[in-house]
Amino acid sequence: MRNFNFNKYKKGIMTIEIQSITPEKFINLLWKNNICVKNIKRKNITTLCIDINLKNYHKINVIAKRTNTKIKIIDRRGVSFFMIKIKKRKTLVGGAIIFAIIIYCLSTFIWDIEIITEQNITPYEIRNQLKSFGITCGVNKSKIDVYDIEDEIVKHNKDIMWARARIEGGKLKINIVERHQPPQIVIDDSYCDIVAKRDGEVVRVYTTEGTAIVKKGDIVKKGDLLVKGEQGKEESSYKVHSDANVIARTFYEEIGEVSTKKVKRERTGNKLVNVYCEVLGKKIYVKKSENNFKIYDKIVIDKPLIKQEIYYEVKERIDTPNKEQITQKITKELFSKIIVKLDKSVKIIDKIVDVKTKEENYQVRVVLIVEEDIAQPKKIEIDDELT
Secondary structure (H helix, E strand, O other): OOOOOHHHOOOOEEEEEEEOOOHHHHHHHHHHOOOOEEEEEEOOOOEEEEEEEHHHHHHHHHHHHHOOOEEEEEEEEOHHHHHHHHHHOHHHHHHHHHHHHHHHHHOOEOOEEEEEOOOOOOHHHHHHHHHHOOOOOOOEHHHOOHHHHHHHHHHOOOOEEEEEEEEEOOEEEEEEEEOOOOOOOOOOOOOEEEEEOOOEEEEEEEEEEOEEOOOOOOEEOOOOEEEEOEEOOOOOOEEOEOEEEEEEEEEEEEEEEEEOOEEEEEEEEEEEEEEEEEEOOEEEEEEOOOOOOOOEEEEEEOOOOOEEEEEEEEEEEEEOOOHHHHHHHHHHHHHHHHHHHOOOOOEEEEEEEEEEEEOOEEEEEEEEEEEEEOEEEEEOOHHHHHO
16 A cells, blocks of 8 residues: 555545544644544544545555554545556456457347247248348348348248237347138028027017017017018918027026024133154154143144144134125125126126025025027928928
8 A cells, every 4th residue: 555656546535543642633733734534533532533535645654653643444435446446456357348348249140030920831931031031140130120021021921911020139039920811601591490598578579580479578488489480471481591689588596595603713722732753753742731622723833853733722602693794795696606607798687685594594595687689590400391
């Protein structure tokens, strides 16, 4: 430190501890020599802690020798000390800079090409197309225009509808969307009737093909004929493919039971503790208490060496829960159970909840009244009609 040129580094701050018989005299000498001193803290009668500038350290050292004062450096901070550390580690800093330059240079190249396709086109085909464009691993990013790559891929392959190319770090990522032929719609024009798929009360009937057999207010059962696959007069009727919507009021029912009594378990506060070791699958008890509890909770604390069994005495009592609360809970569960089965097009008209006491249980019955399309096609067998 003595041979170091302190004048080059003016912004470094040092916290030093001075020990002297008369520390005040030492501080006064510093002020007389125009040496700035900050944050003076007294530890005891002979010891002070002060903050000084790094550039004044040599002067302070001279004054300390004159006054027979001991100096101890406690802390160093500032850019100056950082620069001193860097000068001592020139090789390390130089290596870090060279490493950063190498990483930066390598990051300007493409080192991996990821191709995501669908069913018919393979990544191998796209990779060959990219090679024909001059795009391979090791190409500089500046030579790649992702939008040109997208256009060229779509242009050279009629089976590709859309391509997306993006550079992510050192990777060129290409996503391919293939062209798909629209599905062929098969029109079912076979002769059929419309029958009911559920029991219900008919509310509305809309027919586009066929002859309606039922009307508003009719009660139908599952399988009953709703729309006949015929049109025309009696003398000149002909078979058709029936098409109709028959809106009917139907019923969905779920029944559940819940006990009128609930058993509650409460700990009395009494407990027993058994301490044991386990050797070759056998328990060797260090402390074992006789368990006289009729009802208890058992907890096993499994430690590597010493293990414990803790028994808590439990007292059971029968509690009568609130009827409204438990019936509301099971009603919600039954309602949700019915809703899961319904189609989105179903319209809920009403909900009926019936609660009965059956022995020691509450029987809850939930009925949903809904409006839905109960029309279901049924193919007409021509051979049967002829016979």
